[in-house]
Amino acid sequence: MSHSNPVRHLLSLNDVTDEELYALVRRSHEYARGTLQPNGPLAGRVVGTYFRTTSTRTRTAFSVGALRLGAQLVAYGSGDLQENTGEAAIDTGRVLGMMLDGLVARTSAGADELRTMASWNSMSVVNAMTEDEHPTQAITDLSAMLTALGRLEGLRVLYVGEGNNTAAALALALPRYRGAELHLRTPAGYGLPQPALNRAAEYATAHQALVEENHHMDGLPDEVDVVYTTRWQTTGTTKDDPDWRQTFSPFRVDSVLMKRYPSAVFMHDLPAHRGEEVDADVLDGERSIAFQQAAHKLYGAMGVLEWCLAGLPQ
Structure with missing residues (x-):
């Protein structure tokens, strides 16, 4: 053509x-x-x-x-x-x-x-x-954050759940905004691929931003602007470990986690499974922008x- x-x-x-x-x-x-x-x-x-x-x-x-x-x-x-x-x-x-x-x-x-x-x-x-x-998801996510919160520089995001293609894209995008913070909490064995983490660290260094990954829910950041999760069973994939749900259970986003961050919005790339990665009262609550986020697609x-x-x- x-x-x-x-x-x-x-x-x-x-x-x-x-x-x-x-x-x-x-x-x-x-x-x-x-x-x-x-x-x-x-x-x-x-x-x-x-x-x-x-x-x-x-x-x-x-x-x-x-x-x-x-x-x-x-x-x-x-x-x-x-x-x-x-x-x-x-x-x-x-x-x-x-x-x-x-x-x-x-x-x-x-x-x-x-x-x-x-x-x-x-x-x-x-x-x-x-x-x-999932590069176009990250563009959607940043646009939704900008629309909801008015800025991307200095934005603090807590990502909880599997280090999947959505998380990788977010890690390759958010730290390119000066002073942004991305705190990744992923189950052991289900973290971000090392190449994506390495590249994200380079972007963070260049823009005075922060990207960190931990495989537990201890020592969470004091303040964040966004709590983000995705479905535990990423589209088109399966998990070899028959007990994987037990491994993931501490990483559920519930009202207790959201109460730690009273000014934070909740995001989810959808589809969601209420009662697994997120409780219904969070996904459908007044601080959730998950469906506005979907419109940004x-x-x-x-x-x-x-x-x-x-x-x-x-």
Whole structure:
């Protein structure tokens, strides 16, 4: 496909500069506030969505976002493409790039498949979640935090639960804001991958921020602005340990934990399982912004699609 702008991909937050991340978050925030209205920047473009694992919010957000920005949409189910019969990802990407302007894809594996598809640079490829990172979730989360709390610099976040792809993305994004703090409390054996932690530490050093991970709930920070959790059974994964729920039980977000932080909001990337990672009175309570956060999925998707396909925002 011919493009008036260089092809951009969003495969990992490590691939974007600080300024690009800030611009993406600001764009999402502007859409959320209603201060920015789409004016058809993707008119004439065709976007494909390819979700090999389940998705409610991300798939809907990118589908609706593409339509609202003026693009047309082609949706592929998990069994629709010839990859399922053995076609190489590089061949799939080459052919799709001859017909599509962009592909939003979710896999149950790492990002290598998406990088292979993107290697032709003939269409933009967006990582809508892989095993190791959920980059568009972090853009959604930062936009929701900015909308709810008015700032990202100096923001203090307590993340409780599995060190999954959502946690990894948050760790690769939040410490790029000066003075921000990310306190990760993850069960032993279920922490963040070391490469993500190492990269997050580099961002923290560069921006006078803090990222720390502990595998217990002792010695929690005195004050935080956000308490964040995710489902214990990450989409598309299973756990080998039959007693894993017992390992996770101290990491439930309940009213006792929230009372430690009377001014903090609660966030969850959804779907949620009330009574497991979070109690119902927290998820459905007045300090929960989990469903406003879900609405930000659309705004984040619109910002990402503009950036990848139209060169916006600058």
